[in-house]
Amino acid sequence: MNQPAAPWLAETEFAEAERRWREAFDASPGAGKRIANRSGIEVQPLYAPRDGSGANDLLGFPGEYPYTRGIYASMHRGRSWTQRQLIGLGTPEDYNARLKEILAHGASAISLIPCNSVYRGYDADEVPVELLGTCGTVVNTVHDMELAFDGVPLESVSCALNDPSPFTLQALLLAVAKRRGIAWTRLTGTSNQSDCLSHFVANHMFFRLELAGARRVLTDHIEFCNEHVPAWNPLSVVGQHMQQAGGTPAEAMAFTLCSAIQYADDCLARGMDPDRFLPRFTFFFDISISFFEEIAKFRAGRRIWAKLARERFGAKDPKSWRFKFHGQTSGVDLTRQQPLNNIARVTAQAMAGIFGGLQSLHTDGYDEVFSTPTAQAARIAVATQNILREEAHLTDVIDPLGGSYYVESLTDSMQEKIEAIIARIDAAGGMYQAVQQGLVQRMIGESAFAFQQSVERGEQTVVGVNAYKVDENPDEYTVLDYPDRAQMDAHVARVREYKARRYEATARKGLDALARAAQGKDNVMPRIVEAAEAGATHGEICATLRRELGFGQPLTIV
Amino acid sequence: MAERPPKVIVTKIGFDGHDRGSRVVAACLRDAGMEVVYTPPWQDIATVVKLAAEEDAEVIGISSLATDHRLVPRLMDALRAAGLDDVQVVVGGIVPPKDERQLLEAGVARVFHPGTALDDIAAEVRTLAARSRAMKEGAIE
Numbered sequence: 267m268n269q270p271a272a273p274w275l276a277e278t279e280f281a282e283a284e285r286r287w288r289e290a291f292d293a294s295p296g297a298g299k300r301i302a303n304r305s306g307i308e309v310q311p312l313y314a315p316r317d318g319s320g321a322n323d324l325l326g327f328p329g330e331y332p333y334t335r336g337i338y339a340s341m342h343r344g345r346s347w348t349q350r351q352l353i354g355l356g357t358p359e360d361y362n363a364r365l366k367e368i369l370a371h372g373a374s375a376i377s378l379i380p381c382n383s384v385y386r387g388y389d390a391d392e393v394p395v396e397l398l399g400t401c402g403t404v405v406n407t408v409h410d411m412e413l414a415f416d417g418v419p420l421e422s423v424s425c426a427l428n429d430p431s432p433f434t435l436q437a438l439l440l441a442v443a444k445r446r447g448i449a450w451t452r453l454t455g456t457s458n459q460s461d462c463l464s465h466f467v468a469n470h471m472f473f474r475l476e477l478a479g480a481r482r483v484l485t486d487h488i489e490f491c492n493e494h495v496p497a498w499n500p501l502s503v504v505g506q507h508m509q510q511a512g513g514t515p516a517e518a519m520a521f522t523l524c525s526a527i528q529y530a531d532d533c534l535a536r537g538m539d540p541d542r543f544l545p546r547f548t549f550f551f552d553i554s555i556s557f558f559e560e561i562a563k564f565r566a567g568r569r570i571w572a573k574l575a576r577e578r579f580g581a582k583d584p585k586s587w588r589f590k591f592h593g594q595t596s597g598v599d600l601t602r603q604q605p606l607n608n609i610a611r612v613t614a615q616a617m618a619g620i621f622g623g624l625q626s627l628h629t630d631g632y633d634e635v636f637s638t639p640t641a642q643a644a645r646i647a648v649a650t651q652n653i654l655r656e657e658a659h660l661t662d663v664i665d666p667l668g669g670s671y672y673v674e675s676l677t678d679s680m681q682e683k684i685e686a687i688i689a690r691i692d693a694a695g696g697m698y699q700a701v702q703q704g705l706v707q708r709m710i711g712e713s714a715f716a717f718q719q720s721v722e723r724g725e726q727t728v729v730g731v732n733a734y735k736v737d738e739n740p741d742e743y744t745v746l747d748y749p750d751r752a753q754m755d756a757h758v759a760r761v762r763e764y765k766a767r768r769y770e771a772t773a774r775k776g777l778d779a780l781a782r783a784a785q786g787k788d789n790v791m792p793r794i795v796e797a798a799e800a801g802a803t804h805g806e807i808c809a810t811l812r813r814e815l816g817f818g819q820p821l822t823i824v
Numbered sequence: 825m826a827e828r829p830p831k832v833i834v835t836k837i838g839f840d841g842h843d844r845g846s847r848v849v850a851a852c853l854r855d856a857g858m859e860v861v862y863t864p865p866w867q868d869i870a871t872v873v874k875l876a877a878e879e880d881a882e883v884i885g886i887s888s889l890a891t892d893h894r895l896v897p898r899l900m901d902a903l904r905a906a907g908l909d910d911v912q913v914v915v916g917g918i919v920p921p922k923d924e925r926q927l928l929e930a931g932v933a934r935v936f937h938p939g940t941a942l943d944d945i946a947a948e949v950r951t952l953a954a955r956s957r958a959m960k961e962g963a964i965e
Contacts (some may be wrong), residue, residue, distance in 0.1 A: 273949075382839035382890055386866065394898070397838055400891035434912045470841030470865055471890075511844045598844075635938060636920050711847060719847050722942055731939040745920040748891075819862055 278533055284314060305516035308681045313671035324569065325674070332569035332577070334677065335665035336623040337588040342661035347373070348626040349651055350426060350592065354402035355377025355638060356749040357757045358413035361403040364697040365418060375626070376797035377426040377458070378414065380405055380435065382748045385428075385590040387474040387812065389805030390758045391765075394505050399749040402428070404757060406804045407731040411438040412445070421448045424439070425455035426592075431462050431792065432719070432811050433487050437798040440495070450638050456499040456548055456592075457491075460484055462818075463525040463697055467706050468507035470820045474808055479815025481698065483790055490791035501529060502548045508706075509552035510598050512714020515563045516680055520687030522549060522708055523570060527688075530579050530806040540579045544586035547627040553619040554596045555611050562676035564591070566623030566684055592626035593619035596616060600635050603730035605743055613650055620660050621667050627651060648654070659755070704821050749791045768801035776800035777810050785812035830858045830885045830953030835872055836865035837891025837899065844852075845917055846887035848946060849937040855883075856946040858953070867897065873902045876911050882956035883949050888917040910959035912952040916945070 284508060291297055291311060294558035298561065301309045326332065329339030344557055353364050354377070365376060379402040383393040383693055389406045398404050420443055429435035436457055459465070462480035465473035475483065484501070491500035509515060533543045549567075553560050571589040573580045593616035600608040609632045616629050629647040631639025633746075639647070654660050668674045694700040701707065720726040727733045751822055776797030783793040790811070797807055834850040836843065843865055850862045859881050864871075878885055884903075886896055890931050893915050905913055915927055916936035924935045936945055 268901075318861060382892075385841075386839045393839070393896060396894040400894070401840075464839075470843060471839065473841065510842075512848075635918060637918070714844055714848055715851055718942065719850075728939070732941075740921045745922065748894075820843075 276734060296688060300417075301677075302807075304517075304554065304556045305514040305563075305680065305683055307399050307516075307559075307676070307683060308642075313675050315671060317671045317675040320656075325668065325676075331584065331587060332572040333587065333589065334569045335668050337568065337590065337625075338550065340394050340654070341623060341664040341688045342620065343664055344654060346661065347423070347620070347624055348375045348592075348646060349373065350375045350377055350626045350628055351644060351648060352377050352379050352594075352628055353644075355746075356379070356399040357404060357753060358403060358405055358410045360399070360414050360749065360753075361414050362418075365414075369418065369423070373586070375424075376418070376422040377404065377424065377428070378405070378435065379428045382471060384435075384804060385430065386469050387805065387808030389803050390761045392805055394478050395751070395754055395758060396748075398754050398758070404754075405435065405438065408438050408445075408798060408801070409439045409441045409764055410761075411435070415439075415442060417474070420446070421452045423488075425453070426456065428459045430458050430459045430465060431483045431487070432474055432794055432807060433457060433460070433483075434798065434804040436495075436498075437791075437795045437805065437807070439685050440795050441799045450495045451497065453495055454497045456502050457487065457505070457794065458502045458550065458592075460487065460501050461525055461529075463502045463528065464504040464507045464522075465699055466820055467701050468511035468710065469504075470514075473818035473820060475811055475818050477698075477702070477815030477818070479784075481532065481816065483527065483811070483815070485536060486789040486791050488529070488533055488543055488546070489538060489677075490789055491537065492538070492546065493739050494792075499548045502545065502550045502639070503529065504550045505743070506550050506552040506594055506811060508710055509554065510596065511710050512717060513710040514577070515554060515559050516683040517555060517687060517713060519553060519563050519567045519680075520684040521683070521697070522551070523567065523574065524587055524691040524700070526571070526696040527574065527578070534579065538596055540575070540581040541583040541586050544579065544581050545583065545588075547590075549589060549591035551591055551593050551624075553593045553615045553622070553624075555599045555614050557614055557618045557620075558673060558676055560615070560618035561622045561673060562680040563684075564593075564624065564672070565677040566681035567591075570625065570681060570684060570688075590625050592620070592628070593624040593626040595619070597634055598632055600630060600632070601728060601730050602635040602740070603633055604738065605632050607729055608635070609646060609650065612647065613654070616650055616654060617660065620654060621665075623665065633745070635745060636743060640744055640746050642744070649659075653754055663679045663718070674788070700819075701795050707821060740790075764801075765803065773797070773801040773806070776802050778805055780807065781810050784811055828859075830883065831861070831879060832858050832880045832885060832949055832952055832953065833861045833863070833872065833875055833879065833881045834885045834887070835863040835867050835875075836887050836892065836894050837867050837869060837872060838888070839866065840888070840890035840892050841865045842870045842889040843887070846885070849885060849887065849916060849942070851950070852942040853946055853949060856950070858946075858949065869899050869902050872899060873906050873908065876903065876908055877906060881911060882953040882960075883912045884913060885949070886913065888915060890917065890918070893917065893919050893923060893927060894934065896927055896932060900931045910956050911957045914949065914952065929954075 333733040427435040501527045505518040509518035568589040572587040590724035631643030633643040780793040910931045
């Protein structure tokens with residue numbers, strides 16, 4: 267209902283006051299200036315009670331459909347978001363040392379970021395050594411995984427693996443759990459980077475298998491986890507890659523929801539029950555510095571997903587309707603110029619994510635524009651979250667911006683924009699078809715170029731880049747050292763030795779069984795885990811599936 | 825007769841697949857009137873060298889976000905071995921200061937950091953293409 271904010275003002279008085287403001291505003295300098303956000307929504311100078319849906323059924327209450335105000339009744343007041351900093355560096359021992367340090371500081375959730383060679387599906391002994399361990403940990407074997415998680419209680423920490431199809435890291439982890447006598451049903455965590463559509467479109471580094479094969483293996487993985495590792499989230503649908511690649515916040519949200527629709531359709535086509543698989547769908551988004559737009563993006567996405575889950579997929583369990591998401595502050599917004607300014611940027615981005623109601627947050631180190639973060643930058647990134655929560659008290663009130671005329675109106679506009687893009691993708695035959703036609707890639711490419719041009723023209727200020735520049739010496743900043751060459755050489759030798767010393771026939775048998783499963787219609791996941799247990803390496807499992815299902819290559823569109 | 829436009833290969837070597845930078849730069853150089861040969865990420869060094877020879881390229885632009893620039897000295901060696909010393913190599917992306925010095929010592933003509941204006945990149949590439957052409961024609965060493 268359109269009620270005036272100030273009930274002591276009569277309707278006519280309110281209209282009168284608004285008219286007076288409009289006149290005064292129009293006579294002010296800069297009144298004619300038009301402002302649009304990154305998603306192309308024109309932003310008005312002021313919002314008033316009639317703006318925004320104002321519809322109580324859309325706003326509702328936290329923890330209730332359609333979850334505009336948050337997916338849980340108590341949100342961050344009850345429980346903080348998970349502080350899940352990405353870590354991954356050097357050898358498994360290097361990683362283990364950093365992991366133990368952060369666990370000693372109270373972390374309850376961990377992540378494993380593997381080396382780029384792992385992402386491309388290779389073992390350490392197949393690649394140039396100077397690229398090993400520079401951006402993540404080199405993990406290829408069950409033995410490596412044991413070293414990486416040495417002394418870490420796998421049954422009580424939630425473990426996010428950056429683990430694209432065919433999910434070899436999870437297979438290695440399951441093998442380690444079995445050796446330690448930990449039941450798979452007790453493992454909690456997420457297969458991050460399981461969203462092959464996002465890799466085909468944007469972050470190609472993770473795209474190991476051809477799309478059709480990657481899609482099938484993902485559905486296998488969801489089915490396998492639901493059955494054998496039921497507390498594990500097999501799918502994290504990623505909007506981050508598409509937004510980092512240049513998609514607008516509305517596009518990134520829309521494409522992500524379209525991917526989720528595709529995966530849900532794929533599961534339904536196998537006869538799986540939506541109330542079994544949907545509660546284990548999670549999402550992962552970029553948080554740019556476009557503050558209010560990001561908050562509105564998350565609020566809109568949450569209610570669109572609730573509606574899709576309930577109406578489109580017929581899910582009945584409220585757990586299926588909840589839009590659980592991890593947010594990562596946007597690296598693209600960070601600048602190499604005056605890099606300490608990035609701390610301020612990350613703070614604003616993190617605030618947008620928190621007000622947007624995220625469940626898990628990674629804040630970037632200010633020095634990611636130079637290298638993998640130094641320990642000091644990583645500490646500041648975590649402290650930023652703690653300051654926002656415990657000093658700034660951002661979490662005392664649930665959805666504190668709910669009811670803001672601007673935020674509610676923008677949430678509605680973003681919803682409209684997002685739903686229009688979803689309709690366009692639906693019309694193209696769904697996300698799978700749309701990405702194969704290059705439609706999504708072209709939209710993202712155009713948005714990236716348009717944004718870059720707005721920076722070049724000075725329409726979008728980037729402090730230190732196109733405005734407020736200062737002379738500085740890049741050498742005054744510390745950069746993380748690359749892994750020690752001798753240590754990495756020793757690690758490569760160890761991978762070779764692992765292959766030489768295992769029971770070759772057993773490992774070979776495991777890989778052959780995997781190849782046969784891939785040729786047929788059986789679920790490949792049990793065979794992947796068995797192959798890992800039998801001594802096959804990450805690179806060998808990937809090579810087997812590459813042979814059977816094809817090597818992932820993106821469409822080339824400039 | 826109008827002069828042939830500069831010919832530039834825009835590519836990525838190594839394992840990283842973040843291609844926003846290479847795509848934006850490729851589009852910018854093309855808009856600036858250059859002939860751009862764009863490749864997907866993960867090219868082998870041998871493939872890039874072969875492409876440079878076949879296309880008679882004047883400039884190779886390597887985009888690197890996640891330490892793949894560490895392979896560029898190998899590319900420089902391979903270009904020299906193939907007799908393509910005149911091809912000018914530029915690198916753009918996340919390159920720490922120490923690495924930049926190593927790349928320049930290895931013969932890279934220029935390293936572009938994040939925040940560089942596209943116009944500046946286009947102007948520099950044009951200059952380097954002219955230098956490469958002059959070298960090919962034996963005008964300069």
